[in-house]
Amino acid sequence: MKISSSKIDLSNGWESIADSFIENRNTDIGVSTVEEWSKSFKLDASILDIGCGFGVPHSQLLANTGFKVYGIDASQTLINEFQRRFPQVLAKCETVEESSFFNKKFDGIIAIGLMFILSEQTQLKVLTKVAEALNTNGRFLFTSPYQICEWVDILTGLKSQSLGKAAYVEALSRQGLSLVAEYSDEGENNYFDFIKL
Numbered sequence: 001m002k003i004s005s006s007k008i009d010l011s012n013g014w015e016s017i018a019d020s021f022i023e024n025r026n027t028d029i030g031v032s033t034v035e036e037w038s039k040s041f042k043l044d045a046s047i048l049d050i051g052c053g054f055g056v057p058h059s060q061l062l063a064n065t066g067f068k069v070y071g072i073d074a075s076q077t078l079i080n081e082f083q084r085r086f087p088q089v090l091a092k093c094e095t096v097e098e099s100s101f102f103n104k105k106f107d108g109i110i111a112i113g114l115m116f117i118l119s120e121q122t123q124l125k126v127l128t129k130v131a132e133a134l135n136t137n138g139r140f141l142f143t144s145p146y147q148i149c150e151w152v153d154i155l156t157g158l159k160s161q162s163l164g165k166a167a168y169v170e171a172l173s174r175q176g177l178s179l180v181a182e183y184s185d186e187g188e189n190n191y192f193d194f195i196k197l
């Protein structure tokens with residue numbers, strides 16, 4: 001965790017690179033994967049985007065489709081930009097590990113580029129919170145490599161870590177979720193698609 005002179009960074013390095021991320025994020029990668037996934041929902045479905053960034057492209061796609069979208073991100077700069085672009089969507093600056101998730105349950109939850117930047121302990125906590133926040137038959141889509149691995153994020157310079165498919169399946173099966181499918185997008189990002197039974 002980075003400590004500046006006046007405050008602690010809760011965004012795992014993203015607040016300090018937020019302006020450059022807004023300018024340079026590739027807005028094509030992963031869009032068709034999330035779009036295909038979202039076709040399993042009715043149009044009145046509620047979908048929570050955790051680690052939503054500034055909302056482009058995923059919250060934007062889901063809100064434009066007509067879903068009731070909610071966003072949470074720990075970077076104030078990214079949430080400010082999200083709220084500027086999508087004032088009709090409820091978005092809050094909070095960490096996923098401390099958020100109350102709007103005190104709601106959701107039909108779908110997505111975490112694109114989030115899980116592996118969290119510590120192992122925080123990932124496991126978030127998996128439990130996500131499971132509790134899903135309605136029955138709700139789906140959880142998140143990205144992380146299928147193998148156990150660690151690497152340095154090229155944007156933040158901080159450690160990323162995947163717990164690996166077996167650990168994600170085990171942790172979520174304890175919460176009543178089953179793996180439905182895995183996908184790979186244009187950027188070779190791996191997606192896990194779980195359902196709450």
Ligand SMILES: C[S@@+](CC[C@H](N)C(=O)[O-])C[C@H]1O[C@@H](n2cnc3c(N)ncnc32)[C@H](O)[C@@H]1O
Nearest residue numbers: 011012014051052053073074075095096112113
């Ligand atoms: C790789 S970016 C992905 C952003 C967005 N999902 C996208 O696809 O553009 C990771 C995001 O997670 C956010 N983040 C990092 N740690 C977080 C935490 N503990 N709670 C909530 N958001 C967090 C960062 O601020 C950043 O917006």
